Amino acid sequence: MSSSSSAIESVLVENRVFPPAESVVKAARVSGMAQYQAMCDTFEKDFEGTWAKLARENLVWNKPFTRTLDESKAPFYKWFDDGELNASANCLDRHMGTTVENKTAIIFEADDGTVTQVSYKELLARVSQFANALKACGIRQSDRVLIYMPMTVEGVIAMQACARIGATHSVVFGGLSAKALPERTTAAWSGGGGPCDGHRRGG
Numbered sequence: 001m002s003s004s005s006s007a008i009e010s011v012l013v014e015n016r017v018f019p020p021a022e023s024v025v026k027a028a029r030v031s032g033m034a035q036y037q038a039m040c041d042t043f044e045k046d047f048e049g050t051w052a053k054l055a056r057e058n059l060v061w062n063k064p065f066t067r068t069l070d071e072s073k074a075p076f077y078k079w080f081d082d083g084e085l086n087a088s089a090n091c092l093d094r095h096m097g098t099t100v101e102n103k104t105a106i107i108f109e110a111d112d113g114t115v116t117q118v119s120y121k122e123l124l125a126r127v128s129q130f131a132n133a134l135k136a137c138g139i140r141q142s143d144r145v146l147i148y149m150p151m152t153v154e155g156v157i158a159m160q161a162c163a164r165i166g167a168t169h170s171v172v173f174g175g176l177s178a179k180a181l182p183e184r185t186t187a188a189w190s191g192g193g194g195p196c197d198g199h200r201r202g203g
Helices: 022-027 033-045 047-058 087-091 120-136 153-165 180-185
Strands: 104-109 115-119 144-149 168-173 192-195
Touching: 033 047, 087 153, 104 120, 104 153, 115 120, 120 153, 144 153, 144 180, 153 168, 168 180
Parallel strands: 144 168, 144 192
Antiparallel strands: 104 115
């Protein structure tokens, strides 16, 4: 069988366009290509100013930044380096007292098919409880915590709690073996650990 390479038809090329439904367009943050292109043009004209504007409008700062980008030691760039914020507070606290607080933050389906929905308000309460438990165990800002947990709501809570108190955290997926744990702690010693007592996975 002989065939020239030009006779081969690629099935990897896709040129079809699938426009979204009108209801999707109306609910989208970027309504279409015109708005997308306008945003691109804004960044091209003043990317530092545009990022600064977005950062001020969309994040809650404990200490407002005065410098958007420090490129004095390129390629080691620093963004908003003289400002301070809390990642957990920006994920959760900012929504309290708004219509978002009772909206679903997490939808989790367990191995047996049970579905759990957690609102932003509920998640904040559970994260605060876990953060207080960490502090009661002596974990403080800049401490290193290892989170050895499966993919569960509690895993998210543990990560959020660490961010809340300013503890650096490393996440090791709970499905990995016990041998994998020390291998991942050698480079960064952990001052505390967040394990779970059991989890059903794959039956």
